Amino acid sequence: MPFAGTRPPARRPRWKRLDPEEVRGIRLLSPTFLYTLAFLVGPVLLVVAYSFWTQTYLTFDHTFTLENYRVALTEPIYRDLLMRSLYISFIVSLVTVIFAYPIAYYISFHGGSRKSLLLFLITIPFWTGYLLRVMAWKVILGYKGVLNTGLIGLGIVDKPLESLLFSSTAVIITLIHAWAVFAILPIYVSLEKLDRSLLEAATDLGDGPVRRFLRVTLPLSMPGIIGALLIVMIPTVGDFVTPKLVGGTEGQMIANAIQIQFGKASNWPLGSALTITTMMIVTLMAGASVLVLRSLVRWMR
Amino acid sequence: MLDTVSAASKPMIEISGLRKSFGNFEALKSISLNVQEGEFFSLLGPSGCGKTTLLRLLAGFGEQTAGTIAIDGQDMTGRPANRRPTNMVFQSYAIFPHMNVEENVGYGLKRLKLDRQEEQRRVREALDRVELGALGKRRANELSGGQRQRVALARALVMRPKVLLLDEPLSALDKKLREQMQVELRHLQKAVGITFILVTHDQYEALALSDRVAIMFDGQVAQVGTPKDIYQNPVSRKVADFLGGMNFVDAEIAEENGVSLTLDAAGFGRVRAPKPQGYQSMGRQITLGIRPERLRVLWDDDQAEHQIGGQVIDRHYFGEVTQLIVEIPGFKAPLAVTETNDFGADDIPVGSAIRLAYDPDALVAMND
Incomplete structure (x- = not known):
């Protein structure tokens, strides 16, 4: 080193002044960070770029245009598909959380020494692949499926219900089953963290079981509920396997349209615009749900 | 009760x-x-x-x-x-x-x-x-x-x-x-x-x-x-022991009347103590107790009506008080004595001979 003089430390740039603890933290994070950068942020930026271009057969016209967004937002077919996707994912996440809460509550409060066993049992359906589980629902919901045969056998209906399979309802039922565990676990964790003496305090201060649940248990398990809701809501909007297999024409969702644009239709820019639009709207819907739940809790107590 | x-x-x-x-x-x-x-x-x-x-x-x-x-x-x-x-x-x-x-x-x-x-x-x-x-x-x-x-x-x-x-x-x-x-x-x-x-x-x-x-x-x-x-007036050894320190001494019942016992205890001689609550005659043996702070160190030529002598075998300094552990001839266990430090109890060397004054009223009879 030719230069040996000492520089006052204050003049060093900020990133050189990090203390060793911070440096270690950044080093620990960097592999994940680089991975995310390369395989998540990069592709998303690429999709954003595509959405402003035009495809002419095999080449892309790189002039900036909002035409794709116009199509995505105004064409009735895409609007309907998007609305249906949002509706399905909203219903699925809501119903999943409503089903999951009592299960999580039971395991946390009454599971006793069998808690681990019960949680383990819940994961059993996940030992088979996602496709297989969807196919299993096909067998249950089909025209001559388990449900229809059973209903006829019991004399509740005299001919098979046709609306069971290949409908939005079929998609909703299948998705609720598929995502149940992902909703149970966050709620279970938030209930486990709940200090039981808080419940005794609420009782001691005069609350019966229902008021106590609404004023203490529910608000304090809200992080778990919100987590469960988002975990289910966000991926289900973009699901295309389930609608393809059990949705029929009436149960198609926006992701199926996006898949077609990137595949058969070969219109990547439109597919990208649809993707970005969906992402934005899902973000808004998720944010709105969180706000509504939060204010609900505030109002209840 | x-x-x-x-x-x-x-x-x-x-x-x-x-x-x-x-x-x-x-x-x-x-x-x-x-x-x-x-x-x-x-x-x-x-x-x-x-x-x-x-x-x-x-x-x-x-x-x-x-x-x-x-x-x-x-x-x-x-x-x-x-x-x-x-x-x-x-x-x-x-x-x-x-x-x-x-x-x-x-x-x-x-x-x-x-x-x-x-x-x-x-x-x-x-x-x-x-x-x-x-x-x-x-x-x-x-x-x-x-x-x-x-x-x-x-x-x-x-x-x-x-x-x-x-x-x-x-x-x-x-x-x-x-x-x-x-x-x-x-x-x-x-x-x-x-x-x-x-x-x-x-x-x-x-x-x-x-x-x-x-x-x-x-x-x-x-x-x-x-x-x-x-x-x-703890009723039993357990209560006395849980509530502060207590020296226990074995005693023998010499006489008994409605409310009090006359006892013989090594070192303390013949003493009278009220019967503990819930007292039931269990033979002639009974435990007698005295709190460490009810024993007082006698300096130089000080005399007291009731006193016993022994040897300091250990000393614990607690700031405001000092606890002396005193071995008394004829006693099964040494006595703990708590003395405030104003008179220099913290300077009494281990091994020195010492005399202790006590008030016979401070002796309590206890159930086991």
Whole structure:
């Protein structure tokens, strides 16, 4: 080193002044960070770029245009598909959380020494692949499926219900089953963290079981509920396997349209615009749900 | 059972034949107790003695196996915790983390459907009482341990319970703060006039705060009385040992009459001591005890009417006092002597011969 003089430390740039603890933290994070950068942020930026271009057969016209967004937002077919996707994912996440809460509550409060066993049992359906589980629902919901045969056998209906399979309802039922565990676990964790003496305090201060649940248990398990809701809501909007297999024409969702644009239709820019639009709207819907739940809790107590 | 509170005051809590079992384990074995209105009553005992179980039964958490609890003349059997005239200060304070101080204190009032001004007035009054008036908007996680404790107190007091139950409320605080809170708790109780039941394993806390103390061992009440009474006249070795230090000396019963015993003890000679509560003749042997601070070191030529001599075999320095361990010829165990340090007890060398003065009235006979 030719230069040996000492520089006052204050003049060093900020990133050189990090203390060793911070440096270690950044080093620990960097592999994940680089991975995310390369395989998540990069592709998303690429999709954003595509959405402003035009495809002419095999080449892309790189002039900036909002035409794709116009199509995505105004064409009735895409609007309907998007609305249906949002509706399905909203219903699925809501119903999943409503089903999951009592299960999580039971395991946390009454599971006793069998808690681990019960949680383990819940994961059993996940030992088979996602496709297989969807196919299993096909067998249950089909025209001559388990449900229809059973209903006829019991004399509740005299001919098979046709609306069971290949409908939005079929998609909703299948998705609720598929995502149940992902909703149970966050709620279970938030209930486990709940200090039981808080419940005794609420009782001691005069609350019966229902008021106590609404004023203490529910608000304090809200992080778990919100987590469960988002975990289910966000991926289900973009699901295309389930609608393809059990949705029929009436149960198609926006992701199926996006898949077609990137595949058969070969219109990547439109597919990208649809993707970005969906992402934005899902973000808004998720944010709105969180706000509504939060204010609900505030109002209840 | 000895009741030192005047007969004029009425009993607030009447417990009779109370038992509680968890499976095969008997946590409470037939407890009978009366607590007077406005009394500061402590349940003192080592961990696992059943004191917390008893407190929880009073609050309505859990059902007794047998026996009854009556509060203010009303039988509490089968009445859930949310409909009892009691409120509790939990050991962990159980402050609702999703609410601020005011909302915590006002929690129980919401159900009473008071008008808004009255509710706020009562919350403010309770907060002022525990000197938290300025912190109403603070969230639970922004409070120190002492402040959380005050919130828990205010939250219970604002309900104006007939009985306030305190489950080791000071055990989580450091020593200085604990001593300060003890004084405040005592003043608070006198100011509000509510019956307080305090569970504690800290003997000094129980002695300093209470009108009366019940000492519990193994699910049973061993002794009930004023702090002074149980400290000076413990009924058994166990009580004496749990409540401060005690020197035990074997003695032989020479004579017995209705209220007192005449005893022969090595070193102390012939002494008379009142019969302990619940005394039952169990042969001629009995234990005699004397508190370490009731033995006094005799300096140089000092003389006393009653004295014994021995040799210092160990010395412990505690700052304000020194404890000397003195071996007395003919005694099975050495005597502990606590002497304040004003006269230089901390300078007495180990190994020196020493004479100790005692007051024969300080000797107590105890059941085993």
